[in-house]
Amino acid sequence: MxxxxxxxxxxxxxxxxxxxxxxxxxxxxxxxxxxxxxxxxxxxGGRPPAFDRDAYKLRNTVERCINCLKQWRGLATRYEKTATVYRAGLLIAGIFLWSAR
Structure with missing residues (x-):
């Protein structure tokens, strides 16, 4: 040893x-x-003076939505070459996620 x-x-x-x-x-x-x-x-400066529960809920909702969108391979890898095709894929993924609720 x-x-x-x-x-x-x-x-x-x-x-x-x-x-x-x-x-x-x-x-x-x-x-x-x-x-x-x-x-x-x-x-x-320094740490925030208080914890804002409503702001945290909104931020958490956005982060969870982004994580769900990252499950789509085309969005996660940015395989599309043009911004319009990428945006179309983002909209389609959003529609599928919204309809699955």
């Missing part, structure tokens, strides 16, 4: 190695800078 010890850590066990890495991550000064930057910027 291979020796997994880091030469910089000596003969430390794996638990000591994990503890060392976690300690370094917790003491990373960049994390404090990121938190301060988010607080300073407010709603203009």
């Amino acid at each position: 291979r020796d997994l010890r880091d030469p910089n850590l000596g003969s430390a066990s794996m638990d000591d190695l994990i503890d060392t890495v976690l300690r370094q991550l917790r003491s990373d000064p960049r994390a404090d800078d990121q938190i301060a930057n988010r607080k300073r910027r407010g709603q203009q």
Whole structure:
């Protein structure tokens, strides 16, 4: 079995190695800078302040529709050479998906 010890850590066990890495991550000064930057910027930066359930439902519906359309080989591979033929295939696939509901 291979020796997994880091030469910089000596003969430390794996638990000591994990503890060392976690300690370094917790003491990373960049994390404090990121938190301060988010607080300073407010709603203009960082994570969104709240979860919008209606926007999520609409986005999820669109993503699921696109995933269903990707099941069509002609649409997924973009085999058609012209935009009009590709659009026609997209419309036909949409009609089939709509009628299957």
